[in-house]
Structures are given as C-alpha cells and as structure tokens.
Amino acid sequence: MEAYIKGIGIVSPQNTFDTPDFLTELVEHNSKTLRCIEPSYKEFLNPILSRRMARIIKMSIAASSVCFKDAKIDMPDAIMTGTALGCLEDTEKFLVAIIENDEQFLTPTSFIQSTHNTVSAQIALQLKCMNYNFTYVHKGFSFESAVLDGLMTLAEGDAKNVLVGGHDEISEKYYRVCDRIGYWKKEEQVLTMDLINMESDGSIAGEGASFFVFSNEKTENCYAVLCGIKTIYKPESNAEIETKINELLHTKGLTTNDIDLVVYGINGDARFDKTYNNLKEGIFKNSTATYFKHLCGEYQTSASFALWMAANIIKRQTVPNAVLIGENKSKVIKNVLIYNTFLNTDHSVFLLSQC
Amino acid sequence: MSSKIYITGMGMISAIGNNVAESLASLENSNSGIGTLENIRSRHKAIIPVGEIKASNEELTAMAGLLPEQQSTRTALLGLIAVQEALKTAGITDIKEFRTGIISSTSVGGMGTTENHWYEYLDKEKTGPWLKYIEAHECGDSTEFIADKIGIKDYLSTISTACSSSANAIMFGARLIKHGILDRVVVGGTDSMTRFTINGFMALMILDKEKCKPFDSDRQGLNLGEGAGFFVIESEKSAKGKEILAELSGYGNSNDAFHQTASSPDGAGAYLAMEKAFKVSGLKPTDIDYINAHGTGTSINDLSEGTAIDKLFSKNVPNISSTKAFTGHTLAACAAIEGIFSVLAIKHNMIFPNLNYVNPMTELSFKPTTTLEKGKKINHVLSNSFGFGGNTSALIFSRHQ
Numbered sequence: 227m228e229a230y231i232k233g234i235g236i237v238s239p240q241n242t243f244d245t246p247d248f249l250t251e252l253v254e255h256n257s258k259t260l261r262c263i264e265p266s267y268k269e270f271l272n273p274i275l276s277r278r279m280a281r282i283i284k285m286s287i288a289a290s291s292v293c294f295k296d297a298k299i300d301m302p303d304a305i306m307t308g309t310a311l312g313c314l315e316d317t318e319k320f321l322v323a324i325i326e327n328d329e330q331f332l333t334p335t336s337f338i339q340s341t342h343n344t345v346s347a348q349i350a351l352q353l354k355c356m357n358y359n360f361t362y363v364h365k366g367f368s369f370e371s372a373v374l375d376g377l378m379t380l381a382e383g384d385a386k387n388v389l390v391g392g393h394d395e396i397s398e399k400y401y402r403v404c405d406r407i408g409y410w411k412k413e414e415q416v417l418t419m420d421l422i423n424m425e426s427d428g429s430i431a432g433e434g435a436s437f438f439v440f441s442n443e444k445t446e447n448c449y450a451v452l453c454g455i456k457t458i459y460k461p462e463s464n465a466e467i468e469t470k471i472n473e474l475l476h477t478k479g480l481t482t483n484d485i486d487l488v489v490y491g492i493n494g495d496a497r498f499d500k501t502y503n504n505l506k507e508g509i510f511k512n513s514t515a516t517y518f519k520h521l522c523g524e525y526q527t528s529a530s531f532a533l534w535m536a537a538n539i540i541k542r543q544t545v546p547n548a549v550l551i552g553e554n555k556s557k558v559i560k561n562v563l564i565y566n567t568f569l570n571t572d573h574s575v576f577l578l579s580q581c
Numbered sequence: 582m583s584s585k586i587y588i589t590g591m592g593m594i595s596a597i598g599n600n601v602a603e604s605l606a607s608l609e610n611s612n613s614g615i616g617t618l619e620n621i622r623s624r625h626k627a628i629i630p631v632g633e634i635k636a637s638n639e640e641l642t643a644m645a646g647l648l649p650e651q652q653s654t655r656t657a658l659l660g661l662i663a664v665q666e667a668l669k670t671a672g673i674t675d676i677k678e679f680r681t682g683i684i685s686s687t688s689v690g691g692m693g694t695t696e697n698h699w700y701e702y703l704d705k706e707k708t709g710p711w712l713k714y715i716e717a718h719e720c721g722d723s724t725e726f727i728a729d730k731i732g733i734k735d736y737l738s739t740i741s742t743a744c745s746s747s748a749n750a751i752m753f754g755a756r757l758i759k760h761g762i763l764d765r766v767v768v769g770g771t772d773s774m775t776r777f778t779i780n781g782f783m784a785l786m787i788l789d790k791e792k793c794k795p796f797d798s799d800r801q802g803l804n805l806g807e808g809a810g811f812f813v814i815e816s817e818k819s820a821k822g823k824e825i826l827a828e829l830s831g832y833g834n835s836n837d838a839f840h841q842t843a844s845s846p847d848g849a850g851a852y853l854a855m856e857k858a859f860k861v862s863g864l865k866p867t868d869i870d871y872i873n874a875h876g877t878g879t880s881i882n883d884l885s886e887g888t889a890i891d892k893l894f895s896k897n898v899p900n901i902s903s904t905k906a907f908t909g910h911t912l913a914a915c916a917a918i919e920g921i922f923s924v925l926a927i928k929h930n931m932i933f934p935n936l937n938y939v940n941p942m943t944e945l946s947f948k949p950t951t952t953l954e955k956g957k958k959i960n961h962v963l964s965n966s967f968g969f970g971g972n973t974s975a976l977i978f979s980r981h982q
Binding site for chain 2: 227250305311312319320322324325328329330332333334337338340341342343344346347348350351353354355356357358359360361362364365367368371374375378379381382399402403404406407457459460515526571
C-alpha cells in the first residue's frame with residue numbers, strides 16, 4: 227500500500243498557506259498558544275456562509291481548496307479526515323449556552339456545527355461530493371487513521387484520488403482546561419523557537435488544518451510517495467518501538483541505514499522527549515534530524531504538519547534551517563521517516579520516499 | 582487475506598436490556614424501552630420520552646466488574662459492558678492469540694461528564710476526583726479505556742460521523758481484516774444520554790413529545806436513546822473452528838451532500854450507500870429478506886430513506902421495520918445495535934415489529950411490519966444508518982453457509 231502525494235494545502239501558525247515559501251520567513255508567536263495565520267476566505271466561501279462558520283471549518287475549506295488546486299483535481303473519490311476534538315469552538319458555545327440559559331432559548335447552529343464530522347461534511351457539501359466520507363476522532367491516532375484509510379481506499383482500486391486531512395483548533399478555554407492536567411508549560415514566558423532546549427514538563431499548544439491529495443497516479447508535480455504508516459499504542463519499551471519501525475521499513479526492503487532524514491515530534495516536554503532522543507542517538511544516529519512543534523505547537527493531529535514538511539523536504543531537496551537539529555548529514559534526501567507521539571500514549575511512524 | 586468477514590461475538594446494552602438475551606426478549610414481546618428520563622437532570626425531563634438505561638454510573642461500574650475508583654464516563658462504561666459480552670460470546674480468552682484491534686465510535690464521547698463539570702474545570706481554585714475526566718472528554722479516550730481493560734494493543738481507532746458512526750466502525754474493521762492488517766477486530770459504538778444532545782435535538786425541533794412513530798404519516802420526530810453495541814468480527818484464519826453467528830457480506834458509505842443536518846428528499850446518499858453495499862456483497866435487492874431501517878421517526882429521514890428504498894427495490898420492498906421505537910435513537914451506537922438485531926433476525930428467523938405505526942405514508946409503496954413475524958427463513962438483512970453531515974451507510978448481514 228502506497229500513495230503519491232499529489233497536492234497539499236495547509237493553514238498553520240506559520241506562513242504555509244498557498245505560498246512558494248518553505249519556512250524561510252518564520253512567525254514567532256509570543257505566546258504559549260500558537261494560533262493559525264488565517265487566510266482571506268473571500269476566494270473560498272461566500273461571505274454570508276463564512277460569517278456563520280467556525281474558524282476550523284473555514285480554515286479546512288480553504289486548505290482543502292488549495293490542495294485540490296495543487297493536485298489539479300476538481301473532485302476527490304473519497305474524503306477522510308482526522309480530528310481529536312472536532313469543532314471545539316462550536317461545542318463550547320453550545321455547552322455554555324445550555325448552562326447559562328438553563329436549557330432554554332437555544333438555537334441549533336452551534337449544535338449542528340459541533341458534530342465531529344462537520345469539516346469533512348462541509349467539504350463534501352461545498353463540492354457536492356457524494357463519495358465515501360469518514361471522520362476519525364482518536365486522539366493522537368486521528369490523522370493516522372485517516373491516512374491508513376486513504377492508503378487502503380486507493381489499494382482497493384475504486385478510487386484514484388482521495389482527500390486526507392488533519393484538523394484541530396485550540397480555544398482559550400480548552401487551553402486552560404488542559405493546563406490543569408499538565409499539558410502545557412508552566413513558565414510565564416516561553417521562547418517557542420527555543421522549545422527543543424527546554425527542560426521543564428509540558429509543551430506549547432498549537433492547531434492546524436492540513437489537507438493532502440493521495441493518488442495512485444504519479445504526476446510530474448508529485449511531492450513524495452507515502453510508503454506506509456504504523457501506529458503504536460502505549461509502547462512498553464524502546465525495543466518495541468524499534469521493532470515496529472523495522473517492520474515498516476522491511477515492507478519496502480529498507481533498513482534504518484536507508485533513512486536519510488527523520489522528522490521528530492519533539493515538543494520540549496521533558497517527560498516525553500526521551501522517546502525521540504533514544505531514536506535520534508540510537509538507530510537513526512546517522513540520519514539528519516529535524517523537528518517541527520516549535521513552529522505549529524502540540525496538538526493531536528500535528529503529524530499532518532510533519533507530513534507537509536517531510537513531503538516538501540523530499541520534493542525540494544532542502545532542509546530549512548529552522549527545523550534542523552544539528553547538521554544536515556544528507557546530500558540527497560531519498561527516504562524520510564516521521565516519528566510522532568501525543569502524550570507518549572499514541573505513537574505513529576510514517577515512511578516517505580522520493581517519487 | 583480473508584475475503585469473508587465472520588461475526589463470532591456480539592454484545593449490547595440499551596434501554597431494552599443489559600445484554601443480547603434480554604434485548605431479544607424485549608423485541609419478541611414488544612417491550613419498548615422508551616420512558617421518562619431519570620439518570621440526568623434536565624428541565625425537559627417531563628416533556629420528552631427517552632430510551633434510557635436504568636442504571637447509574639456507579640451501577641454500570643459494578644456491572645463492568647470494576648472497582649468504584651475505576652469508574653469512567655458513562656459512554657466508556659456502556660462500551661466496556663457491551664465489549665465484554667461480545668468477547669465472551671466469541672469465546673476469546675487470550676486477546677493476544679491473534680492480531681486484534683478495536684474500532685469504536687461515539688458522537689458524545691465524555692460530554693456527559695464535561696457538561697457537569699465545565700465551570701469547575703475552568704476554575705483553578707477547585708479540585709476534585711472529576712479532574713480525571715478532562716482527558717475523558719475526547720472521543721478516543723473511551724476507546725482507550727475499553728482497550729486497556731481488555732488488553733487490546735495492536736490497533737485502535739475511533740470514528741465519529743454522527744448517527745452512522747458504528748456502521749462506519751464496522752466497515753473500517755472489516756476492511757482492516759480484508760487488507761490483512763488485523764485478524765480480528767472488536768467493532769461498534771457507544772453513546773450515553775447527555776443534556777448536550779437532548780438540547781441540541783430540542784433546538785432542531787426533531788424530538789417527538791410522545792413515543793416515536795417511524796414511517797407513520799403522523800410521525801413527529803425521534804426519541805433519544807443511549808447504549809452500546811459491539812461485534813467481534815474475524816478472518817477465516819482466526820474464526821476457524823468457531824461458531825459463526827453470521828457474515829458481514831456488504832457495506833457501503835456515501836454522502837448525501839445536500840444539507841448539514843437534513844437528508845435530501847429523494848434520498849440520493851442513502852441510495853448510493855445501499856447500492857455500494859450490494860456491490861460489495863454481490864447480492865441483489867431480491868435476495869434481501871428483511872430491512873432494518875434507520876427509521877428515526879423524523880419527517881425528513883423516513884421520507885428520504887423510504888424513497889431511496891422504494892427506488893432501489895423497484896417498489897418490491899421486503900419486510901421492513903425500524904426498531905428505534907424500542908431503543909430510542911442511540912446515535913453513534915445505533916448501527917451496531919441494529920446490526921445485532923439483524924443477526925438475531927437471521928439466527929432466529931424473526932422480523933421485529935415497527936412499533937407505534939398506524940397511518941401509512943402516501944409517498945411510499947410499503948408498510949412496515951408491525952407485529953413479530955416468525956418462521957420465514959431470513960438469509961440476508963440490510964441495515965441502514967444515516968447521520969448529520971449527509972453521512973449515509975448501509976450494511977448487509979448474511980447467514981453463514
């Protein structure tokens with residue numbers, strides 16, 4: 227099972243939307259919450275519709291539109307997205323309205339939009355796309371499930387192009403709620419660009435909407451081949467992680483020595499970063515090391531930002547300085563691995579190769 | 582790779598019973614579970630009948646064999662109880678014997694707890710045992726809770742596509758087996774009653790103030806329910822030598838792409854989903870002996886679904902009924918619960934009644950079956966589930982040959 231990554235559209239806390247730039251002009255967020263840089267929606271949505279829509283829906287519609295344009299397709303044969311929290315803002319809005327108004331005088335708009343599959347449904351509605359439409363909502367496996375489904379759907383032979391997305395939004399209140407259970411750093415001020423050097427517990431919050439067209443057709447503009455994905459639930463040892471990585475590599479006849487570059491989900495959380503360090507200093511000590519969460523923050527579907535980054539590194543054969551850990555050891559970047567975990571519970575590995 | 586998907590276990594809990602046997606007895610005796618809301622406070626208590634499980638979260642914790650301190654959200658507890666029964670009927674004692682995964686589904690996740698503690702969550706001064714439920718808000722947390730209790734580690738995921746969620750979980754699980762990624766999968770869904778959903782459906786004005794009347798021309802809306810349903814589905818390899826309850830022969834998902842909450846009048850999405858399920862199964866509409874309809878009792882669903890069925894079956898519709906008037910609409914869990922009813926229909930050659938039906942819809946060619954029918958051989962059952970966001974799914978269950 228593999229897929230050509232044919233098009234990408236991404237709204238993130240960096241200038242990543244519909245631009246030829248690749249992480250040269252960085253946005254430094256003076257906050258422990260990295261919010262997305264929103265595009266103008268005029269091109270993608272009529273203003274009346276746009277006013278009623280939550281931020282995450284608009285960002286996702288814009289990102290998927292740009293993704294279709296990039297892939298030069300009008301209609302996907304299937305849509306599968308991953309989101310841990312769905313439409314958080316609308317969920318909070320309806321929840322607070324219920325409590326504040328003692329279950330009276332409620333209008334259904336925010337309830338309707340709070341449904342977890344609103345984004346994939348709205349994309350389908352905009353396109354009048356009646357094809358397969360799935361939404362995965364499993365914490366750090368949400369986007370990963372959508373990716374696996376995308377690969378499976380292409381392998382089943384009925385679909386040529388599928389839209390695979392990952393989207394989650396952060397709200398001020400949800401930040402505060404998760405702060406109570408140790409998600410975020412306690413320091414008043416955090417230099418986000420220095421995240422990798424921090425030794426305290428917790429991370430910084432982020433969000434994003436990233437969409438990909440996976441295809442079984444190779445095109446000239448194709449970014450990379452996604453050769454496979456593996457998820458690991460609550461690994462009990464480093465040996466277990468390494469075994470799973472090797473299993474994935476073996477399906478393509480590769481070994482750890484063939485991996486030119488690794489994208490790590492390092493998030494500056496002293497409790498969890500050792501998982502990445504074990505790989506970086508162990509089986510992948512000869513590979514170029516990169517990371518990304520100082521740019522997009524930590525969130526359940528952040529591997530979608532990593533996939534965008536890895537695909538671009540392969541296509542452009544450049545490694546932006548902003549993401550390098552140590553030196554760039556590779557002249558040619560042929561095989562790239564992404565290793566990510568959310569809270570050390572849900573782990574995932576993606577394998578990409580040059581087209 | 583396994584070309585067939587075998588159902589070897591099933592378990593459920595809903596307003597009509599704490600397990601499959603109790604549920605079957607209720608179905609046979611036309612005992613509806615629709616009644617008054619008791620377990621959660623809501624100002625709408627006296628107005629809206631619901632399909633509620635008459636057990637507190639403490640009682641559910643004990644029912645699942647857990648210690649009081651292991652209590653989780655109602656969604657997770659209901660799911661665990663159904664999964665435990667499914668594993669038991671499948672005779673699974675060593676979960677590690679084969680590559681085993683769980684694909685669950687839910688629409689509310691931990692909202693039932695979040696809505697009780699939201700302001701306490703936000704108040705740094707307040708603390709309590711409820712802090713552990715912050716993480717449980719996420720849909721995937723209920724799946725991880727269940728997986729941890731039964732020892733599943735090989736693959737976990739959770740789907741949320743509103744009221745078609747568990748149909749899609751069953752479908753994804755089946756495909757994981759067909760691709761050779763897993764040997765067996767626990768698939769289904771769980772949803773608990775919450776003020777969030779009660780008020781959402783109230784605001785949409787689609788709750789019937791009386792017991793729901795699916796496919797009746799005088800239908801006034803749906804009754805909310807709660808529950809969980811899970812299957813154990815297996816490959817040829819792992820099912821070898823086991824009793825096969827039925828086969829999952831077909832599945833299809835499509836999108837109506839008409840409106841965020843309303844189905845299209847012609848049921849275009851529903852039609853496509855059923856058509857895909859037939860394609861996967863290799864069956865024809867004339868092979869179907871019984872349709873367990875989505876049949877929520879809302880004006881729009883029953884017309885849309887009925888119209889699509891009339892078209893697909895060229896107005897020669899076999900026995901059809903909606904069992905929502907028994908259980909209420911259990912949202913993400915309904916497809917799995919009704920999938921279990923479909924398997925029971927095959928196993929016992931029974932067609933369960935569509936309760937509260939009096940007046941035929943002039944728009945449709947068919948009338949649902951209103952009394953328990955026994956004796957007709959049931960080989961293939963079609964079960965539909967449709968959700969918000971235009972999500973339409975259809976499953977076909979077949980007798981194991």
